[in-house]
Amino acid sequence: MTTLTLSRALNEGLRKALEANAKALIMGEDVGKLGGVFRVTDGLQKDFGEARVIDTPLAESGIIGTAIGLALRGYRPICEIQFDGFIFPAFDQIVSQLAKMRYRSRGAVKLPIVVRVPFGGGIGAVEHHSESPEALFAHTPGLRVISCGDPADAYTMIQQAASSDDPVLFFEPKRRYWDKAEVDTEGGLAAALPMDSARVLVEGSDLTLLCYGPMVRTCAEAAVAAASDGRSLEVIDLRSLAPLDVETIFASVRKTGRCVVVHEAVVTGGLGAEIAAQVTQECFYSLEAPVLRVGAYTTPYPPSRLEEHYLPDLDRILDAVDRSFGY
Amino acid sequence: MAVKDAGRAARPGERAPASRAPASRAPAREPERPERRADPAELIQLLTPEGERVEHPDYPLEISAAEVKALYRDLVIVRRIDFEAIALQRQGELGIWASLLGQEAAQVGSGRALGPRDMAFPTYREHGVAWCRGLDPVKLLELFRGVSHGGWDPTEHNFHLYTIVIGSQTLHATGYAMGIQRDGAVGDDGEAVIAYFGDGATSQGDVNEAFIWASVNNAPIVFFCQNNQWAISEPLERQTRTPLFQRANGFGFPGVRVDGNDVLACLAVTRKAMQAAREGQGPTLIEAFTYRMGAHTTTDDPTRYRLSAELESWKLKDPIERVKQYLIRTEQAEMTFFDEVEAEAAAVGSRVRAACLQMPDPPPTSMFDDVLTTQTTQLATERAGFAAYLDSFAAQEPVLAEEGR
Structure with a gap:
C-alpha cells in the first residue's frame, strides 16, 4: 500500500497501462514535457518517448479523430481533453465516429480509445473549466462512460479503461486530484472490481445515496453527518454511468425504500433523471418517497465566486435526505 | 502540357531527401518552402479532352496499351454501376444514391495508383475507388438500400468504411498514417494513406486540422480532393477564394492541381505523391479538378441552382470519351475491345442489380449487435x-x- 493523490494514482495507472501494452499511447495537449496541466501524465514522455506520449496540436477534434485512425491501425490511444468545457470541438468525432464506427462496420472495427476528461467545478476557475457534461455521453450508445471517486479506483479504473476494447469516456473529478488515500499498486487488476460495477461505499438501511466522481467524498461525509441524526444512509459510488449498474442500485433501494441521486451536473436531463425513472419503474412498491435529485440548477456554470452556491454540498444533500424522510 | 489556370502549382518534384528518422523523433522534416515553377498557373494533364497524349516534365508516364485499356475498362464499369444504382433508386430499391458521374477518372486514376498495402479513406461517393480496391459494389448498395451502414471490414481491401459526415475521415486517415510511422513502415517498401474528400469539405475544421496534424507529423498521407465544383447547391466560390491546391502552401506541404477528368494524369500525380509519402517525404494535397455531372444525390435537383450550359461544356471533357478516342487514334484497341468492355459492364450491372433485388432485410434483432x-x-x-x-x-x-x- 502506498499513499497517493488521485492525480498520482492516475499517473501510476497510466504508467502500468503503457507498460502492459506496447500499442498503448497517450496523446493530448501539454501531456508530454509539461506532464499535463494537472500533472497526471508527469514523467511519462520522458520514460516512454515522444512516439508514445504525444504532445498534440491544440485541436480537440484532431485529437479524437487521429486517435480513431491510430486505433484503426492497431494502437490503443489514451487521449486527454484538457478540461471538460473543451470537449465540444471533439463532440462530433466522439458522437458520430468514435461511438458509431464499430456499429457501422458490423463489428469488424474496434476502437479501444480512452478519453480522459477532468470534470466538475470547485477549483475557482474561469468559464468552461468546471463543467459536468457526462450525461451527453451517457446518452450516446456505443460509449462506455465511467468516473472514479477516489485514488484507489483512479489507479485501477484507468487501467481497466485502457485495456477495454470499447471507447471509454473517463471522467476525472478534478477537484479531488489532490485527495490522498492508500492505493495498492502491487496487486494486479484481477481482484479489482470491474469498471462497469457500482460499489457500495457505505452500507446503510434507511436511504440510498447515489453519486459518482467528485460527489463521492461529499456523500460519504453526508452519511457520517446523517448518522449523528440517527439516519443510516447507504452510499453507492456508481463508477459506471454507461452502462449503469442498475442491479446494485435496485437492490439497495428495495432495501432502504428511499433514494437520492447526487451529481454536480445540471439536474435537468441528467443522470439523476435516468436513474429516478428506472428506480421508479423497477422499485415502485418499495419506495417510501419519490426519488430526489441534488445537482446543479438549470443555468450555465456561474462565475467562480458563486460556485459554492451552485455546487451540491453537504447541506444540500442533507436537505434532500430530510425531504425524502418528510414523505 | 501546361494548361492555363487560375492557380499556381507547387513543385512536388523537388523534395527534401527521404527522412529515415524513426517516428519517435518526428517531425523530422524542416518545413520546406515549396518551390514555384516558372509558369505555375497550370493544370497537370497527360491526355487532352480530345484524346491527345501530352507529356509533362514532372510526371513522365510509361504506360502500356494493356494498362490504358484496363483503365478504360474500370472507367466504363464504374459508370455502369453508377447508372444501375441510380436506376435502382428510381425504382424504389435504394433509399438514395450519390452518383460519381463525371468523377470516374479522378477515382480510377488515383485508385489504381495505390499499392495493396496502402490504405484509402473514402467519403460516400468513392464507388470508383471501391472498385479499384476490389470491394464488391453490392456492399455499397447495402448502405444505400438501408440494409447496413456499410458493414465491410476495412482491412479486407484496405478500403475504410464510407464516412458520411463531411471531412471526418481526413483525421482518421491522418491518425492511421501516424500509426504507419510508429510501425516503422515508412521508407523503402513503405506504406501510405490516401484521404478522399471534396471541395465542400475543405471548409470543415476537421480537414484543416488534418492538414495541420499531417504536416507537423510529416505523416505519410496524400489528401485527394475531388473538386467537383459543387457542394450540393453551393458553388466553389462559396467555399474558397483561393485555388484549393494552394492551401497546402500555408500548411507546409506541396499542393498540386490535376485535370480530374484525365485518368492518366490522376494516376501519375497520385503515384508520385503516394511514393513520396511512402518514402517519408510527408503529405501532398492533390486537387483533382473535375465536375459533378449528376445531382448531388438522387434527392437533389441541380436545375434549381446551375445552368445546363455548364454541364454541356463539361460533357466535352468527359473522362471516358477521351480515353476511347486516344485508344482509337493510336490504334491501341480494336472496336471489338470496346464492345467487349460494354458487354462486361452490362454483365456487372446486371449482377449488381440482381444482388440488390435479392438482398434481404436484416433480422430486426440484429440492430442490437x-x-x-x-x-x-x-x-x-x-x-x-x-x-x-x-x-x-x-x-x-x-x-x-x-x-x-
Missing part, C-alpha cells in the same frame, strides 16, 4: 424485450388472417 464489443446487460434486456414484443404479433397473425386482410 455490435454496439460494444461485449453485450451489456442493458442491451441484452432491451433485445429480449423487443424480441418478445415482436413475437406477440406473430401470435396474433392467424387472427388477422382470419379477418380477411
Whole structure:
C-alpha cells in the first residue's frame, strides 16, 4: 500500500497501462514535457518517448479523430481533453465516429480509445473549466462512460479503461486530484472490481445515496453527518454511468425504500433523471418517497465566486435526505 | 502540357531527401518552402479532352496499351454501376444514391495508383475507388438500400468504411498514417494513406486540422480532393477564394492541381505523391479538378441552382470519351475491345442489380449487435424485450388472417 493523490494514482495507472501494452499511447495537449496541466501524465514522455506520449496540436477534434485512425491501425490511444468545457470541438468525432464506427462496420472495427476528461467545478476557475457534461455521453450508445471517486479506483479504473476494447469516456473529478488515500499498486487488476460495477461505499438501511466522481467524498461525509441524526444512509459510488449498474442500485433501494441521486451536473436531463425513472419503474412498491435529485440548477456554470452556491454540498444533500424522510 | 489556370502549382518534384528518422523523433522534416515553377498557373494533364497524349516534365508516364485499356475498362464499369444504382433508386430499391458521374477518372486514376498495402479513406461517393480496391459494389448498395451502414471490414481491401459526415475521415486517415510511422513502415517498401474528400469539405475544421496534424507529423498521407465544383447547391466560390491546391502552401506541404477528368494524369500525380509519402517525404494535397455531372444525390435537383450550359461544356471533357478516342487514334484497341468492355459492364450491372433485388432485410434483432464489443446487460434486456414484443404479433397473425386482410 502506498499513499497517493488521485492525480498520482492516475499517473501510476497510466504508467502500468503503457507498460502492459506496447500499442498503448497517450496523446493530448501539454501531456508530454509539461506532464499535463494537472500533472497526471508527469514523467511519462520522458520514460516512454515522444512516439508514445504525444504532445498534440491544440485541436480537440484532431485529437479524437487521429486517435480513431491510430486505433484503426492497431494502437490503443489514451487521449486527454484538457478540461471538460473543451470537449465540444471533439463532440462530433466522439458522437458520430468514435461511438458509431464499430456499429457501422458490423463489428469488424474496434476502437479501444480512452478519453480522459477532468470534470466538475470547485477549483475557482474561469468559464468552461468546471463543467459536468457526462450525461451527453451517457446518452450516446456505443460509449462506455465511467468516473472514479477516489485514488484507489483512479489507479485501477484507468487501467481497466485502457485495456477495454470499447471507447471509454473517463471522467476525472478534478477537484479531488489532490485527495490522498492508500492505493495498492502491487496487486494486479484481477481482484479489482470491474469498471462497469457500482460499489457500495457505505452500507446503510434507511436511504440510498447515489453519486459518482467528485460527489463521492461529499456523500460519504453526508452519511457520517446523517448518522449523528440517527439516519443510516447507504452510499453507492456508481463508477459506471454507461452502462449503469442498475442491479446494485435496485437492490439497495428495495432495501432502504428511499433514494437520492447526487451529481454536480445540471439536474435537468441528467443522470439523476435516468436513474429516478428506472428506480421508479423497477422499485415502485418499495419506495417510501419519490426519488430526489441534488445537482446543479438549470443555468450555465456561474462565475467562480458563486460556485459554492451552485455546487451540491453537504447541506444540500442533507436537505434532500430530510425531504425524502418528510414523505 | 501546361494548361492555363487560375492557380499556381507547387513543385512536388523537388523534395527534401527521404527522412529515415524513426517516428519517435518526428517531425523530422524542416518545413520546406515549396518551390514555384516558372509558369505555375497550370493544370497537370497527360491526355487532352480530345484524346491527345501530352507529356509533362514532372510526371513522365510509361504506360502500356494493356494498362490504358484496363483503365478504360474500370472507367466504363464504374459508370455502369453508377447508372444501375441510380436506376435502382428510381425504382424504389435504394433509399438514395450519390452518383460519381463525371468523377470516374479522378477515382480510377488515383485508385489504381495505390499499392495493396496502402490504405484509402473514402467519403460516400468513392464507388470508383471501391472498385479499384476490389470491394464488391453490392456492399455499397447495402448502405444505400438501408440494409447496413456499410458493414465491410476495412482491412479486407484496405478500403475504410464510407464516412458520411463531411471531412471526418481526413483525421482518421491522418491518425492511421501516424500509426504507419510508429510501425516503422515508412521508407523503402513503405506504406501510405490516401484521404478522399471534396471541395465542400475543405471548409470543415476537421480537414484543416488534418492538414495541420499531417504536416507537423510529416505523416505519410496524400489528401485527394475531388473538386467537383459543387457542394450540393453551393458553388466553389462559396467555399474558397483561393485555388484549393494552394492551401497546402500555408500548411507546409506541396499542393498540386490535376485535370480530374484525365485518368492518366490522376494516376501519375497520385503515384508520385503516394511514393513520396511512402518514402517519408510527408503529405501532398492533390486537387483533382473535375465536375459533378449528376445531382448531388438522387434527392437533389441541380436545375434549381446551375445552368445546363455548364454541364454541356463539361460533357466535352468527359473522362471516358477521351480515353476511347486516344485508344482509337493510336490504334491501341480494336472496336471489338470496346464492345467487349460494354458487354462486361452490362454483365456487372446486371449482377449488381440482381444482388440488390435479392438482398434481404436484416433480422430486426440484429440492430442490437455490435454496439460494444461485449453485450451489456442493458442491451441484452432491451433485445429480449423487443424480441418478445415482436413475437406477440406473430401470435396474433392467424387472427388477422382470419379477418380477411
